[in-house]
Amino acid sequence: MCLFQYEDDPEPEERVPAGPLYVPVLPGRAEVVVRLFRTPLGARTAVGFTSAERLAATLGAGHSWIRLSESALRTMAEPVGASLLTVDPTLTAPAVSGTAAGTAAGTATTPVPQAPETVARTA
Template sequence: MTELRYGDDPEPPEPFPAGPLYVPVRPGPSGYAVRLFRTPPGARTAVGFTSVPRLTAALGPGHAFIRLAGTELRTLTAPLGVTVLTVDPQFTAPAPAPLPAPAATRAPRIARIA
């Protein structure tokens, strides 16, 4: 049998870190729930960060997280139909600015032509 070289390997090693990830969570009715995000095309994705500073840079300070291995995170989100795992996302949208208060509207004036 011929040994495949790294570049010829049809299934290269998983590109994600082997160690635990810092996974953002939100409080739920039964404790904490893993937060799911969307990719730019709109697919749902689970997100993990390799360090707390990276999580803080993307989501802001004080965000709750748990530590999970990538395989555990995939297993946890697979029943929800989430097949994508994003590690250390670098591009995030800024928080939306509050909408300005609507201006007071007046009823249109109807002019009578005599």
Template sequence: MSGERSGRRPTAAPVLYVPVRQGPKGCVARLFRTPRGGRTAVGFTSAQRLRSTLGAAQRWVRLAEPALRALTEPLGAAAVIVDPVPQPRPRTATVVREVRGPAFLGPRRARPLTAAAGGAGSPR
């Protein structure tokens, strides 16, 4: 039995809907960044999932997962993420600089206005 085939047909690689952009010589697979900054390729199991994630205007092609991997690995994308869920961009911390100076020393007591000695409106 060890040399017999099981009678099962080999399963075909899943076909994915892959987002593309227009390149100088045709369509180019879009690469994305992981939350940690690594490059990755993405594929979707349906055109509807692609559109709901990337928008209706996003162009796509159908590729088998091994073909997508073969195209993107030489470009530094070691991973293929299927049906990614977009993550909100992290909010950047707002740096507030403490300003010190006369305007920030606190409330001051108002002094009554007095005419300068010998000035134009001073009594003689």
């Protein structure tokens, strides 16, 4: 019986760096403010996307973003209580009907993650 060892295979629980991320920021500010979100259970999480297309598909076209490394995003988020990092999240809530949302009949709105919170500011 021959056993093979693959020393370069990471263990499933090992965190592998995600690389440079597209990180959502709050628009319309003089400084850049990174957005934080909440998980379905209410925990604060920093969010990053592996492409601008994935960010736009989740948060909408034209959403402001900056590029940050995973470690930089974690360093910025941890002091304000966001020890989690969610990469490429998708929204799973169904669209709200137009009449229930108070919009014109026949239209639907796409829910977005909970209200953003300030993580860090850069000039």
